[in-house]
Amino acid sequence: MGGYILKRLISAIPVLLGITIIVFLIMSLIPGDPATAILGSYATPENVEKLNRDLGLDKPMVQRYFIWLGNMLTGDFGRSFSLNRPVIDEVLERFNATLILAGTAFVLCSVLGILAGVVSAARQYGFADKAITFVVLIGISVPSFFLGMMMILLFAVNLRWLPVSGMYAIYGGGDLPDLLNHLVMPALALAAVATGVIARLSRSAMLEVLRQDFIRTARAKGVPERRVIMGHALRAAMVSIIPVLGIQAGFVLSGAVYIEIVFQWPGVGRMLVDAILKRDLLLVQGGVVFVAACYVLFNIAVDVAQSLLDPRIKT
Amino acid sequence: MSAFLRLLFRNRLAALGAVVLAVIVILVLIIPVLPLQNPDATATANRFQKPFSAGHPLGTDHLGRDLLSRLLHGTRLSLAVGIAAAIIAATIGSAIGIVAGYFGGRTDNVIMRLVDMLMAFPYILLALAIVAALGPGLMNALIAVAAVNVPFFARNIRGITVGLAGREFIDAARLAGMGHTRIILTELLPNVLPVIVIAMSTTVGWMILETAGLSFLGLGSQPPQADLGSMLGEARSAMISHPHTSIVPGIMIFLIVMSINLLGDGVRDALDPRLRSGALSRPRATTLVRRSGDIPAPTDDLLAIRDLQTQFHVGRHIYRAVGGVSLAVRPGECLGVIGESGSGKSVTALSVMGLVASPPGVITGGAVYFRGQDLIGAPYETLRQKRGDSVAYIFQDPLSTLHPLYRIGQQLAEAIRSHHGISRAEAHRRAVQLLKDVRIPNAESRVNDYPHEMSGGMRQRVGIAMALANEPDVIIADEPTTALDVTVQAQILSLLDDLRRERGLAIVFITHDFGVVAQLCDRVAVMYAGRIVEEGPTAAVLDAPAHPYTRRLIACVPELGGGRRELAAIPGLPPMVDALPPGCAFAPRCDKAQDSCRSGEIALTGTAPRAVRCLYPEEAV
Ligand code: SF4
Numbered sequence: 001m002g003g004y005i006l007k008r009l010i011s012a013i014p015v016l017l018g019i020t021i022i023v024f025l026i027m028s029l030i031p032g033d034p035a036t037a038i039l040g041s042y043a044t045p046e047n048v049e050k051l052n053r054d055l056g057l058d059k060p061m062v063q064r065y066f067i068w069l070g071n072m073l074t075g076d077f078g079r080s081f082s083l084n085r086p087v088i089d090e091v092l093e094r095f096n097a098t099l100i101l102a103g104t105a106f107v108l109c110s111v112l113g114i115l116a117g118v119v120s121a122a123r124q125y126g127f128a129d130k131a132i133t134f135v136v137l138i139g140i141s142v143p144s145f146f147l148g149m150m151m152i153l154l155f156a157v158n159l160r161w162l163p164v165s166g167m168y169a170i171y172g173g174g175d176l177p178d179l180l181n182h183l184v185m186p187a188l189a190l191a192a193v194a195t196g197v198i199a200r201l202s203r204s205a206m207l208e209v210l211r212q213d214f215i216r217t218a219r220a221k222g223v224p225e226r227r228v229i230m231g232h233a234l235r236a237a238m239v240s241i242i243p244v245l246g247i248q249a250g251f252v253l254s255g256a257v258y259i260e261i262v263f264q265w266p267g268v269g270r271m272l273v274d275a276i277l278k279r280d281l282l283l284v285q286g287g288v289v290f291v292a293a294c295y296v297l298f299n300i301a302v303d304v305a306q307s308l309l310d311p312r313i314k315t
Numbered sequence: 316m317s318a319f320l321r322l323l324f325r326n327r328l329a330a331l332g333a334v335v336l337a338v339i340v341i342l343v344l345i346i347p348v349l350p351l352q353n354p355d356a357t358a359t360a361n362r363f364q365k366p367f368s369a370g371h372p373l374g375t376d377h378l379g380r381d382l383l384s385r386l387l388h389g390t391r392l393s394l395a396v397g398i399a400a401a402i403i404a405a406t407i408g409s410a411i412g413i414v415a416g417y418f419g420g421r422t423d424n425v426i427m428r429l430v431d432m433l434m435a436f437p438y439i440l441l442a443l444a445i446v447a448a449l450g451p452g453l454m455n456a457l458i459a460v461a462a463v464n465v466p467f468f469a470r471n472i473r474g475i476t477v478g479l480a481g482r483e484f485i486d487a488a489r490l491a492g493m494g495h496t497r498i499i500l501t502e503l504l505p506n507v508l509p510v511i512v513i514a515m516s517t518t519v520g521w522m523i524l525e526t527a528g529l530s531f532l533g534l535g536s537q538p539p540q541a542d543l544g545s546m547l548g549e550a551r552s553a554m555i556s557h558p559h560t561s562i563v564p565g566i567m568i569f570l571i572v573m574s575i576n577l578l579g580d581g582v583r584d585a586l587d588p589r590l591r592s593g594a595l596s597r598p599r600a601t602t603l604v605r606r607s608g609d610i611p612a613p614t615d616d617l618l619a620i621r622d623l624q625t626q627f628h629v630g631r632h633i634y635r636a637v638g639g640v641s642l643a644v645r646p647g648e649c650l651g652v653i654g655e656s657g658s659g660k661s662v663t664a665l666s667v668m669g670l671v672a673s674p675p676g677v678i679t680g681g682a683v684y685f686r687g688q689d690l691i692g693a694p695y696e697t698l699r700q701k702r703g704d705s706v707a708y709i710f711q712d713p714l715s716t717l718h719p720l721y722r723i724g725q726q727l728a729e730a731i732r733s734h735h736g737i738s739r740a741e742a743h744r745r746a747v748q749l750l751k752d753v754r755i756p757n758a759e760s761r762v763n764d765y766p767h768e769m770s771g772g773m774r775q776r777v778g779i780a781m782a783l784a785n786e787p788d789v790i791i792a793d794e795p796t797t798a799l800d801v802t803v804q805a806q807i808l809s810l811l812d813d814l815r816r817e818r819g820l821a822i823v824f825i826t827h828d829f830g831v832v833a834q835l836c837d838r839v840a841v842m843y844a845g846r847i848v849e850e851g852p853t854a855a856v857l858d859a860p861a862h863p864y865t866r867r868l869i870a871c872v873p874e875l876g877g878g879r880r881e882l883a884a885i886p887g888l889p890p891m892v893d894a895l896p897p898g899c900a901f902a903p904r905c906d907k908a909q910d911s912c913r914s915g916e917i918a919l920t921g922t923a924p925r926a927v928r929c930l931y932p933e934e935a936v
Contacts, residue, residue, distance in 0.1 A: 015432055019432060019436065026441075026444045027444070028448075122597075140576060143569065145531050145547065146547060149551065153554065206597070207597050210597035213716040216598075216670055216710070217718070219600065220702055221703035221784070222733045223733050235720050236720060250438070254440070257532065272440075272443050273534065288440045288443065292440050295436070299435075311719075312719060312765070
């Protein structure tokens with residue numbers, strides 16, 4: 001197993017390099033003089049020249065890429081001019097908030113989605129199945145940012161159950177209950193679409209598996225139906241559900257950008273949007289590379305989970 | 316095509332989606348002739364008017380602009396941008412995919428590596444990076460969304476192209492001296508175009524949503540121009556005081572996305588043949604029972620199947636798989652049930668414990684008595700307690716009948732623990748013993764194997780061990796040796812024979828091979844088209860078959876016990892059980908058939924223990 005993990009980590013290196021190259025190429029699409037574009041209205045000739053030197057813009061592109069890559073490997077992602085602090089510090093701080101939000105949403109959508117799919121399949125064409133199918137259809141059709149806004153209207157403004165936005169109360173907050181209180185709505189709004197997608201997939205995966213011969217074997221030896229469904233069938237269905245969980249994690253991470261805006265959540269997505277609007281390109285660049293790299297590592301974890309589940313995968 | 320459309324619209328939800336989408340598209344197309352106000356005309360005195368106010372059916376926004384007008388214009392813009400993005404992504408992505416798939420080799424490798432890397436990004440990071448570089452704006456958002464979706468098309472279309480590139484017509488075109496460009500444009504493209512269109516129709520909703528999202532973030536359309544996303548984004552600051560300005564564009568996005576989703580689901584269902592045949596329904600925990608008519612009386616046999624009728628209800632068709640079968644076994648006895656595939660022998664066996672997949676299976680008549688207790692229609696829990704404990708099954712092909720993800724030890728232990736409250740350790744110990752009982756070498760280490768790590772013969776032994784786990788009274792073996800080679804088959808048969816002699820097991824042995832029957836069974840019943848056509852002691856039936864079908868079956872066996880054989884040597888095919896002719900079902904293939912064979916019911920007659928269902932039997936019994 002350790003060997004397998006190592007092998008997967010090594011195979012991720014070209015992907016990670018590819019990510020940096022792609023981001024680097026995209027950033028070199030900037031029309032006109034990058035230093036001026038980055039500095040925008042802050043640009044004074046001295047600043048532009050200093051930034052050009054800092055970024056090594058006077059050097060050829062390939063060389064510039066390697067300098068940038070080398071700096072990143074030593075943890076130097078450059079300096080955000082709009083925040084006047086190192087990019088990596090800001091990204092790490094914001095990523096922490098995103099991780100709490102997206103992580104919660106990911107757990108929610110996995111658990112709720114799989115559960116809904118299993119119930120739906122086990123009660124195929126029954127009331128529960130129809131109800132779940134209907135809710136899922138609505139869930140995957142509502143844009144998450146609109147859903148978030150409507151939740152705020154209902155639960156925060158009208159019912160006053162939950163705080164409108166933010167991660168902690170401004171006065172007297174900061175502890176875990178406070179965080180959870182602020183987390184409920186954004187996490188649910190963020191999980192909605194992925195829950196629907198996972199529920200649909202789990203339903204069809206379960207239906208597929210329930211027709212297999214080994215399910216008949218389990219029934220023939222007298223295994224109670226609950227165990228047939230939740231044990232034998234679900235376990236086999238997980239083989240096709242887990243890769244989708246990996247894909248959906250990417251969508252949850254993407255959706256977090258909208259949810260962070262709607263709920264004023266101080267995460268990396270909101271940071272990126274702010275940075276784009278302020279033309280703080282070093283911050284965008286650093287944030288994108290960092291989050292994409294984390295996602296690649298997460299997908300390795302998904303592969304490892306898959307190999308733990310399925311002994312037929314050669315490790 | 317028309318069949319496809321009919322299927323699509325039989326799906327009522329898909330039709331609903333199509334109607335909603337059509338209404339939206341038509342409204343948007345007739346904007347120029349609608350009496351709408353200028354969507355950008357501000358009137359700050361009239362800001363935040365409620366819906367249904369004079370002159371503003373949907374009210375006004377924070378600058379007093381008419382919301383209805385802005386909504387329709389915004390919808391038009393959103394649809395246009397989304398569709399444009401879809402077309403761009405489809406064109407570029409498909410071009411890349413076709414080139415990669417057609418040329419293959421290094422080109423393919425390099426391109427697909429790049430595509431994989433693009434797909435390693437959570438999509439929005441890529442879109443944000445592109446917008447960051449190009450600057451906020453609707454055009455740039457469109458480019459970003461299109462670019463992000465290029466890999467999806469590239470990968471899908473490449474897959475199709477690889478399949479096509481190896482086909483003869485492409486080789487023929489090459490030999491005819493056509494250039495690559497011409498082959499791609501005239502031979503490949505027409506074939507992949509439908510796939511491209513379908514892929515596009517399933518992603519266009521997604522792209523509309525993504526561009527709206529970027530506009531919502533303020534990175535897409537810039538004021539005063541507004542698509543649905545930026546309308547929602549602008550309304551957000553006044554969401555709490557004037558929610559209608561948010562709700563109006565929000566619901567429109569929802570309607571568009573939902574109708575496209577519904578339509579997409581409908582298209583997918585109509586295209587997927589598995590869903591069309593209704594095969595994707597799960598079997599219930601027990602077979603459905605809908606018995607009509609009298610329930611036959613119990614007998615004093617250990618297991619007695621009495622006048623069993625099992626049907627498959629598929630759509631409007633009714634297949635009578637088992638049409639009134641009676642069988643019985645006593646302790647220590649082995650009964651062979653023989654017939655071609657489709658004769659109803661497996662369905663008979665599975666009906667005993669309610670294991671016929673249902674839907675489509677329904678037991679419509681008869682009874683199955685185990686020690687005098689009727690199992691047909693028994694409550695689930697009663698059946699479950701008997702399954703594996705009183706009556707156990709051995710199935711064909713243990714690679715698909717054993718769970719691929721559980722160790723065989725776990726599967727054996729589970730069989731025991733489903734009926735006996737013993738500890739895990741004790742169950743494990745017994746599992747090892749069971750493996751020894753079926754003569755698996757190195758049982759202590761084999762118990763931790765997964766099914767795919769064993770040979771076919773070993774797996775079948777595990778299947779037998781599992782059936783023995785709870786020391787059942789009856790074992791029903793459904794072609795347990797068909798998937799095995801001759802020597803392994805002989806070993807398994809002698810193992811079963813030993814077990815029945817040692818433990819007094821009753822065995823019902825389902826097979827299509829008279830050689831196997833001769834080796835193992837005391838009595839034999841021959842099934843044809845869902846009914847028993849002959850039965851009697853094995854030796855008597857083998858010596859002097861009474862039914863013409865039995866005689867032919869035996870004639871097909873070159874040497875008894877010689878291993879694996881098919882019954883294909885009999886000319887003709889068994890009849891479809893949904894269209895049985897009146898009279899004898901074997902008549903179309905029978906060389907002794909008379910006119911009298913083709914009408915009326917032919918009874919199973921004879922003096923016990925022999926019986927035959929034939930008007931002109933080979934031997935009087
Ligand atoms: S009943 Fe007639 S057709 Fe049928 S097997 Fe006997 S002889 Fe042949």
